[in-house]
Amino acid sequence: MTAQNKPIELYFFPTPNGYKISAMLEELGVPYDLRIIHIGKGDQFTPEFLSVSPNNKIPAIVDPEGPDGVSISVFESGAILKYLATKFGKFYPTDQRSQVAVDEWLFWQVGGFGPMLGQNHHFALYAPEKIEYAINRYRDETHRLYGVLNKQLDGRDYIVGDFSIADLASIGWARGWERQGMDIKDFPNVAAWIERVSERPGTKAGLALTLESGERVDLTKDVNAKAVLFGQRAR
Structure with missing residues (x-):
């Protein structure tokens, strides 16, 4: 290092x-x-x-x-x-095939899991007018994205095999499931992953x-x- x-x-x-x-x-x-x-x-x-x-x-x-x-x-x-x-x-692999896998989930987060959850927060929590269509639109997309992540985590401890920057990119957003209107019981693999990543000493400190x-x-x-x-x- x-x-x-x-x-x-x-x-x-x-x-x-x-x-x-x-x-x-x-x-x-x-x-x-x-x-x-x-x-x-x-x-x-x-x-x-x-x-x-x-x-x-x-x-x-x-x-x-x-x-x-x-x-x-x-x-x-x-x-x-x-x-x-x-x-x-x-936290980033050296072989190209594994790098592609991490990059896919890193870009999934920065292109979707962050922005869509952010819009969820905005319309549900911050907007001066509660627009039902907007709240439902982004809450539904949040639910879909949690489902994607839950499927990816089936049988895995981390998003792409070993702990990586893909996990670090998503953990801060996923911890906010309650304020996003999600029931974490719908996503047991995500729930276990949140607990697992959040208890890593470095991540916990950050x-x-x-x-x-x-x-x-x-x-x-x-x-x-x-x-x-x-x-x-x-x-």
Whole structure:
């Protein structure tokens, strides 16, 4: 495993996407500095953060010991997971056939399991108007995706054989099954997998990161936070 002398800077907020990278870094056991980007207060729009993450989203990292020893910034959670896995040689296979399998489920998460569950959260929890069609649309798609994952996990401890970045990508989202309106009893393989992954020491530590009590904002009620998070257009 590659040695890491200088800490990696992790730009983070305790969301399912943020937890992907905190869990990964804890699993790797490499040093990192936590930089809280309070998305309810608009920290994601500062020039300093946009220079690291031009899409104004967390997570992002800066690795001062990047390729050829030159600092590199990486945004988008899937890209960060692949970068870290490749650099440190862990949680990503070395043979091409197995890499394809992990990539399939990584991209399944970033292209569907995250965005669809996120829309579920938005219309069920945050939207000022409760639009029944939208709530049902995304709740049904959430249910379908849990079914896909449940089938994949049949007879497997992890999504693709060994523990990998595919598991780290999905665990933060899957833990929110209750607020997504799911009955986890419908998906016993997913339930067992959630418990199994969440109890890994590294993942458990990464998922435990949170804000100081004075920094917490109820995004379902805070009008100012909602104005910052929702309805943004090109700047």
